[in-house]
Amino acid sequence: MSSTDYSQDTAPRFHRLRSISVVGGFLDGMECEFADGLNCFIGARGTGKTTALEFVRYAIDALPDGENDPIARRRIESLITQNLAGGRIQLTIETKDGLSYVVSRTAAEAPIVLTPDGDPTDITFRSGSVFGADIYSQNEVESIADDPVSQLELLDNFESERISSVGTQLRHVRAELTTNANQILPLQEQIAGLKEELGTLSGVEDRLKALSAAGSEDAEAINKAHEEKALRDREKRAVRDLDEFLLEYGLSLEEMKGQVEQHGALSFSEEVLHGPNGESFRYLQGKLRECAGDVDRLLGQAEDRLDEVKGLLSEWGHELVRIHDKQEIAFRELIEKHEVAQGQAAERTALEKRRNDLLAKKRTIDELSQRLERLESDRARLLAHLSELWDERFQIRQEVAEHINAALSPAIRVRVEQFGNPDQYQGLLEDTLRGASMHRNVVAQKLAANLAPQELSAAVAHKDMRKLIDQASLNESQAEKVIAVLASSRALFELESVEMMDKPCIELKDGDSYKDSLSLSTGQKCTTILPILLMDSENPLLIDQPEDNLDNSFIYEAVVKSILDVKTRRQLIFVTHNPNIPVLGDAERVFVLESDGRSARTSNEGTVDECKPEIVTLLEGGEEAFKERKRRYDY
Secondary structure (H helix, E strand, O other): OOOOOOOOOOOOOOOEEEEEEEEOOOOOOOEEEOOOOEEEEEEOOOOOHHHHHHHHHHHOOOOOOOOOOHHHHHHHHHHHHHHHOOOEEEEEEEOOOOOEEEEEEEOOOOOEEEOOOOOEOOOOOOOOOOOOOEEEOOOHHHHHHHOHHHHHHHHHHOOHHHHHHHHHHHHHHHHHHHHHHHHHHHHHHHHHHHHHHHOOHHHHHHHHHHHOOOOOOOHHHHHHHHHHHHHHHHHHHHHHHHHHHHHHHHHHHHHHOOHHHHHHHHHOOHHHHOOOOHHHHHHHHHHHHHHHHHHHHHHHHHHHHHHHHHHHHHHHHHHHHHHHHHHHHHHHHHHHOOHHHHHHHHHHHHHHHHHHHHHHHHHHHHHHHHHHHHHHHHHHHHHHHHHHHHHHHHHHHHHHHHHHHHHHOOOEEEEEEEEEEOHHHHHHHHHHOOOOOOOHHHHHHHHHHHOOHHHHHHHHHOOOHHHHHHHHOOOHHHHHHHHHHHOOHHHHHHHHHOOOEEEEEEEEEEOOEEEEHHHOOHHHHHHHHHHHHOOOOOOOEEEEOOOOOOOHHHHHHHHHHHHHHHOOOOOEEEEOOOOHHHHHOOOOEEEEEEEOOOOEEEEEEEOOOOOHHHHHHHHOOOHHHHHHHHHHHOO
16 A cells, blocks of 8 residues: 555556466466456465465565564565475566566565566665555454554555655664764763863962962063973974874875775676676776776875975974974073072973873863764754654654545544554663663553653753652652663663654444454454455555455455455455455456465466356355255245
8 A cells, every 4th residue: 555645536556466477386387467456366275375475475575574573574484485495486567657577586585676678677675666565464464453563554555655755764864863872972971081181170270370480580581481381392292293193194095005906806706707797897897907096196196295294394393392492491591590490390390291281181172072062963953853754754644544534434443643652662761771670671661651752861861860750650769770770871862762653543333332453353353454455555455365254244245345346446466265255356367276285386267257167166165065055045
C-alpha cells in the first residue's frame, strides 16, 4: 500500500507483477503469467504454493526486518535456501508509471534489476519508491492484530513513499546527532580538565604581585624587565608551536605520497586485470597511475613550499635566540644591582613561565568553548528538526487512520496515539541502569510510564530528585541512583533523541462497544485486519491463505465482496484452499500446482472455468462430495 491520494478519485495506477519463472530447485521450470485482477494458487499440501509466494517476496527484497522480526526472517530464508538451492528466480514487474523491469535473484545474492532488454540498472527496492508489494505469510494476518509494531507498519504501507521519505530524514538526523555527541563529549572532557588546571592561575598571579618590586627606587624598571622576560617565553612558545605543527603537517604529506598508486595496485588482482573485463580494468589502472603521479607531484610541491617556510622560521628562530640572549643579559645586569630582586628572580621566573603555560591553556579553553557552543547550537537545531519529523510522520499516520475509518466504519475503527509506545525508551533506560544496584526493569518502567524523555533529561540535569519521587513514584535511594547514572552527557544525549514510538489501536465493533484487536479471538483478529489489507492500494497484495481462521459466511460477505470491489484497481495474488475465493471472486487466473515429492510444477492454469476440474477436486472435495452437499442442502 502506498501513496494513496485521499483527496480525489483518479484513474487507477498500480504496480503489477507480470510473471515469475524459476530455474532449478523445487519449482524448477515453473512459469506463471499473472493477470491484473485476482490470481489464485491452488493445489494439495506440499505442492509449493507458499514457496511461490515467498519467492516473489525474496525476489523484490521484501523479507521481514531481521532486527524487528528475526524469527520470521529466518523462517523465510530457510524456505528459500531449501527450495531454491542453486537455482534462480526471475520476476517481471511493471511499475504504476508503466515501466517494466526484470528482477533476477539467486539464493544468498542481492537481486539484479534489468531493463526488458537485459541492461543492468542501479534500482533497489529498499525504499519502496520504485516498486512495492504487500506480502503476508500464513498466519501473519493474525499476528498483525497481536503486535502494535506490525500494526504501525500496516498503516505505514498506505503511505510508504511519504513514510519512507520521513524515515530517511530521521536516520540522517539521528546519524548527525550521534556524530555531534561524539564531537561534544571529548570537548567537554578536555575543557573540564583544562579548567581544573586553570584553577591555580589566581594563586600564581597573587604570588607574582607579592613578589613585585614595589617600594624600591627601580621597582618600575624591574617589573617591566620581568614582564619582558615573560613575553620572551611566550615568543619562544609561539615559534616552537608553529615549528611542531609544520613538522607534523609535512610528515602527513609525506605519508600520503604513493598511497593512490599503492591502493590501486592492491585493488586489481592479476585475475581481474586479465579476466573477461580485463581490458577495461587495465585502462582504469593506467588512468589511476596517471592520477597518482599528478597527486604525488602536487604533494611534492606542497612539501617544498612548507620547507621554504620552515627554513624561514628556522632562520628567524636562530635570530630570535640571539636577540633574547642580549635581552637576557641586560635583564640579569639590572637584577644583579638589587639584592632583593636577585633573590626573587628564580622564583619569579618560574612563576611567570607557569602563568604563561596557564594563559595558553586559557586561550585553548576559549577556542574549545567556541567550538562547543557551535556544536551545542547545531544539536539544538537537529533536535528541533527531529521533533518536526516525528510530528510530520504522526500527521501522515493520522491521515491514514481517518482514511481507513471512512472506508470501514463502523465495523472497524483505527486510532493513533503519538508517542504512545515507550518500549524503545524503556529499553534504553534498562540498559543504562544496568549495574546500578536496583530493580532496573521496575524503575525503568516507572520512569518511562510517567516522564517523557525530555522531562527526565531536564530533571537529571538539574538533579531534581523530587520530580522523580513525586511523578515516577521512586523512593529516595532509587531517585539518587538514577540521577547519578544518567548524569553523564552521553546518557543525557541518548535520552534527548530516543524515540517514543506512535501507538496504533485497531478496534472491532462487537455489539455496542469496540474491542482492541489485542483482546480479540483468533477469528476476530483476522476479521479486523483482513478488510484493511483489502483496501485500495497501488501495491499488489499477496496473502498465503487469507481464509485462515475465518468462517465461510465472513469470507463471502466481506472478503469476496472486497475482492470484487478492489480487483479492478489492485492486483491480488492469493494462496488458498477455499473455493469461495477463486470461484465467487471470479479469479482472472488460477494456477494449479502438483508435486511428486521431489519437485513441483504447474499442472494447469487459466480462468476459473478452465481450471474447474481441479477446483472441484482440490477445493470442493471432488465432484461426488460436491453433489452430495447439494443433495443434502436441497439446492
